[in-house]
Amino acid sequence: xxxxxxxxxxxxERCGTDCSKWDGLKEKFGEENLLAMWVADxxxxxxxxxxxxMMERTQHGVFGYSCVPDDYYQVFSDWMERRxxxxxxxxxxxxxxxxxxxxxxxxxxxxxxxxxxxILTPVYYPFHNVVTNGDxxxxxxxxxxxxxxxxxxxxxxxxxxxxxQVKMFIQCSPIIRRAxxxxxxxxxxxxxxxxxxxxx
Numbered sequence: 001x002x003x004x005x006x007x008x009x010x011x012x013e014r015c016g017t018d019c020s021k022w023d024g025l026k027e028k029f030g031e032e033n034l035l036a037m038w039v040a041d042x043x044x045x046x047x048x049x050x051x052x053x054m055m056e057r058t059q060h061g062v063f064g065y066s067c068v069p070d071d072y073y074q075v076f077s078d079w080m081e082r083r084x085x086x087x088x089x090x091x092x093x094x095x096x097x098x099x100x101x102x103x104x105x106x107x108x109x110x111x112x113x114x115x116x117x118x119i120l121t122p123v124y125y126p127f128h129n130v131v132t133n134g135d136x137x138x139x140x141x142x143x144x145x146x147x148x149x150x151x152x153x154x155x156x157x158x159x160x161x162x163x164x165q166v167k168m169f170i171q172c173s174p175i176i177r178r179a180x181x182x183x184x185x186x187x188x189x190x191x192x193x194x195x196x197x198x199x200x
Contacts, residue, residue, distance in 0.1 A: 010044040040124075068095045100126045103170060107134045116164040120152065123172045131170070139164045 015022045021041040026032040073090040081087040096102040113135040119127045131138040141160045143150040
């Protein structure tokens, strides 16, 4: 399938569908003629298999609380094994309704009120709130912006960890360019020393 064929098949006009990304622009930003890149929401139609499965489920007509079936965990483990050669055991996984909820759980599990949690900015705004709402100290380290890419300032990160006795580092990985993540040898050693500094 060519790029043009893909766009013709799956790209959907979402204005007028009560979509907050587009229909909420004026209320949120004061005007509506903007390029909406403020939220991780897509304009591509969901694949037919998922739509059909959802339609089949709605035919039942009753929507209560659902359990998490065993094949949910198996699908996740298979996905991890195909991409990263790392099968995941069921007992390692906890179901969460969203990433922010899961981050909040981890903050409460691994830190105490008053502990410092570090994020790199700019970042998805709930990362700020989930730390402060949990009565933790938020430590921000600015990313460098060079030649159209964000990169990590390792010295600033190390200083922030030491100066603030950081106990948890919350990373939004897609914001860093792939090339930087490709430097595995450098990063492995760096995060080991960072982990030693943050150990409690």
